[in-house]
Amino acid sequence: MGLVTDPCLKILFSLFLLSAFAYSSTIAAKARHFKWQVEYIHWSPDGLEGVVMGINGQFPGPTIRARAGDTIHVELTNKLPTEGVVIHWHGIRQIGTPWADGTASISQCAINSGETFVYRFKVDKAGTYFYHGHYGMQRSAGLYGSLIVDVAEGENEPFHYDGEFNILLSDWWHKSSHEQEVDLSSIPMRWIGEPQVIKTSIFVCGCFVLFYFLCV
Numbered sequence: 001m002g003l004v005t006d007p008c009l010k011i012l013f014s015l016f017l018l019s020a021f022a023y024s025s026t027i028a029a030k031a032r033h034f035k036w037q038v039e040y041i042h043w044s045p046d047g048l049e050g051v052v053m054g055i056n057g058q059f060p061g062p063t064i065r066a067r068a069g070d071t072i073h074v075e076l077t078n079k080l081p082t083e084g085v086v087i088h089w090h091g092i093r094q095i096g097t098p099w100a101d102g103t104a105s106i107s108q109c110a111i112n113s114g115e116t117f118v119y120r121f122k123v124d125k126a127g128t129y130f131y132h133g134h135y136g137m138q139r140s141a142g143l144y145g146s147l148i149v150d151v152a153e154g155e156n157e158p159f160h161y162d163g164e165f166n167i168l169l170s171d172w173w174h175k176s177s178h179e180q181e182v183d184l185s186s187i188p189m190r191w192i193g194e195p196q197v198i199k200t201s202i203f204v205c206g207c208f209v210l211f212y213f214l215c216v
């Protein structure tokens with residue numbers, strides 16, 4: 001009773017189910033647009049002012065929050081006067097979009113000073129990820145931020161919790177990333193030593209709270 005037995009009707013019924021599924025996943029998934037400007041800014045990550053690499057005037061860079069199945073569009077303009085830049089989306093599988101992986105000289109050319117490049121990719125799995133510069137020592141210069149993908153619309157997480165704190169941890173040297181690069185690539189190599197600080201950025205309810213652990 002209620003079973004579709006005719007072969008033609010079976011095919012039609014399957015096609016109907018498939019299109020209904022495709023339609024529902026299309027309306028649930030969103031395109032999320034971001035406009036970023038990467039530039040050097042003055043900042044005091046641990047109380048000592050220096051020059052860091054920021055995005056839209058902030059360090060660490062803005063948090064991207066999306067849902068599984070969404071498409072991320074990041075229109076990135078390189079405002080660094082003398083360097084190229086790329087962003088790697090750490091942990092994102094880039095299925096079908098290898099050119100958006102952001103590895104300089106491997107999956108794309110570095111974005112030249114003054115140029116704009118649009119990263120477009122789908123975040124297919126929920127998780128807590130991060131993004132970072134993938135050219136030269138730019139991650140060490142401060143080019144990174146959080147990328148958080150919640151479960152798809154209508155799906156539940158497989159566990160319960162009372163609150164959420166997203167923590168970004170990073171080594172921090174008082175030497176500039178350029179000085180570190182010259183030290184590490186000189187012959188004989190000059191070791192840059194231990195970082196002066198482990199910098200912690202905790203993201204709570206829309207605000208960054210910064211903590212520092214001084215290494216002595």
Ligand SMILES: [Cu+2]
Nearest residue numbers: 088089090132
């Ligand atoms: Cu990475």
